[in-house]
Amino acid sequence: MRFIVIGANAAGMSAAMRIKRRRPECEVVVLEKTFEVSYGACGLPFYVAGLNDDLDLVRIRSAEEFEQSGIVMRLGHAVEQVDFASKTVTGHDDVGNAFFTSYDRLLIASGASARLLNVPGAQLRNIFTLKTPQDAEALRAAIERTRGNVVIVGGGAIGLELAEACLLQKVKSLRVIEATGQLLPGFDEEYALAALDELARYGAHVHLGERVAGFSGGEAVGRVATDKGEYDADVVIVSVGVVPNTAFAAGLDKLPNGAIVTDHAMKTSEQDVFAAGDCASVWHALLKKPVYLPLGTYANKQGRLAGDSVCGKPVSYTRALGSMMLRCMGLEFAKTGLTEREAKAAGMDAKSVMVRAHSHPHYYPDACEIAIKLCYRENDGVLLGAQLMGERETALRIDPIAVAIDRGMTAEELGFADFGYAPPFAGSWDAVAVAANAAK
Numbered sequence: 001m002r003f004i005v006i007g008a009n010a011a012g013m014s015a016a017m018r019i020k021r022r023r024p025e026c027e028v029v030v031l032e033k034t035f036e037v038s039y040g041a042c043g044l045p046f047y048v049a050g051l052n053d054d055l056d057l058v059r060i061r062s063a064e065e066f067e068q069s070g071i072v073m074r075l076g077h078a079v080e081q082v083d084f085a086s087k088t089v090t091g092h093d094d095v096g097n098a099f100f101t102s103y104d105r106l107l108i109a110s111g112a113s114a115r116l117l118n119v120p121g122a123q124l125r126n127i128f129t130l131k132t133p134q135d136a137e138a139l140r141a142a143i144e145r146t147r148g149n150v151v152i153v154g155g156g157a158i159g160l161e162l163a164e165a166c167l168l169q170k171v172k173s174l175r176v177i178e179a180t181g182q183l184l185p186g187f188d189e190e191y192a193l194a195a196l197d198e199l200a201r202y203g204a205h206v207h208l209g210e211r212v213a214g215f216s217g218g219e220a221v222g223r224v225a226t227d228k229g230e231y232d233a234d235v236v237i238v239s240v241g242v243v244p245n246t247a248f249a250a251g252l253d254k255l256p257n258g259a260i261v262t263d264h265a266m267k268t269s270e271q272d273v274f275a276a277g278d279c280a281s282v283w284h285a286l287l288k289k290p291v292y293l294p295l296g297t298y299a300n301k302q303g304r305l306a307g308d309s310v311c312g313k314p315v316s317y318t319r320a321l322g323s324m325m326l327r328c329m330g331l332e333f334a335k336t337g338l339t340e341r342e343a344k345a346a347g348m349d350a351k352s353v354m355v356r357a358h359s360h361p362h363y364y365p366d367a368c369e370i371a372i373k374l375c376y377r378e379n380d381g382v383l384l385g386a387q388l389m390g391e392r393e394t395a396l397r398i399d400p401i402a403v404a405i406d407r408g409m410t411a412e413e414l415g416f417a418d419f420g421y422a423p424p425f426a427g428s429w430d431a432v433a434v435a436a437n438a439a440k
């Protein structure tokens, strides 16, 4: 049996390793269009920030290590077409030679690319996106070379991590331009406003409801024009989301953004074809439908389970809640499940409560306030979502709430869960329990 995996990062290599472990006698071939394999993209903003000076630390395993496990790594091989009827994959390698290969089972793990802005001047030098270690290297070099005016387009989670990176790099000025009316789309207004205040506290300028219209300059960017103004820019970072890399997979069922629709076992609409990670949908536990959540957590889980699934083991992954966390300067943010607005848009009778509780008792040093907003079903109190923010000891508190939602618990059950207590860590009623017990 011959397994082909397209894409050699989180999803693809999790799957390839799993297949080789389960079926050592089978041929596992990975086709990867670049020469980069298995890296932690999530660590790149911290390299840009200068918190880590060794880019190799984000490289998790080398192609040679995978080869030693018996996996055939074909790097520099860009897949251009899959013919599902003849079970063949075609493309070109990095020196222009065509390749053609067949599969018994195919796993598509081709991820996503940074979304680009289709505006005049978008090709100018010093306009960056951040996806790969090479992107991070080039971006950090430009920031350190110019230490000038930086404009970040996009105020989502990665945009804010990059804002922190630029502030830590002490750039001359930082501007964040966001087309919607708030930072951190997906969070409620109180959280978005706190992020805005935090950036302002460090001297950054935030422009909401403003759209980039184009870039100008000489060879390199010099100015950013929007529908409301024009600003100096020595470096621009475009962080406006991602686009699934699925053009070569014509004929598969896809979401409107191009992500391949998968079922609970990562199977696609074609026989013997599976997909996982940022190129694919994931099943939302509360919305009960396939959604697009391009997060490393799902790439790893789906990849591992897809590896089992292609080998014929029954698997089911239906538990995505969109849990995520980030830090921007002195504030941590985290979210899981749905906000009240999202739940109501999905037809649920949702209600929410917000409390501000302390991370630990005030008599122990460095206690901080954590703002916790819980969303729950009005009729029975079953938890639907949570948003958290605070200076410290905050983000990881999303995890017990994610588990509670995963298990279908009510706010009352979470409020009386047996959390530990000692003054350096928590109060006798932990902040999460305080919030849960406030839900009526």
Ligand SMILES: Cc1cc2nc3c(=O)[nH]c(=O)nc-3n(C[C@H](O)[C@H](O)[C@H](O)COP(=O)(O)OP(=O)(O)OC[C@H]3O[C@@H](n4cnc5c(N)ncnc54)[C@H](O)[C@@H]3O)c2cc1C
Residues within 6 Å of the ligand: 006, 007, 008, 009, 010, 011, 012, 031, 032, 033, 034, 036, 040, 041, 042, 043, 044, 045, 077, 078, 079, 080, 109, 110, 111, 112, 113, 130, 131, 132, 158, 245, 248, 276, 277, 278, 279, 294, 295, 296, 297, 298, 299
């Ligand atoms: C800056 C940044 C920060 C992030 N931070 C977080 C975080 O804190 N938490 C979190 O959960 N997630 C985070 N993410 C998201 C996370 O990194 C991704 O979800 C994860 O990398 C997806 O892995 P993947 O294997 O599905 O896809 P990718 O990482 O996109 O890998 C796909 C691979 O397929 C290859 N490929 C594409 N097309 C072809 C083709 N036609 N032929 C052959 N090969 C092809 C690509 O070259 C690539 O190597 C972050 C992402 C970025 C960019």
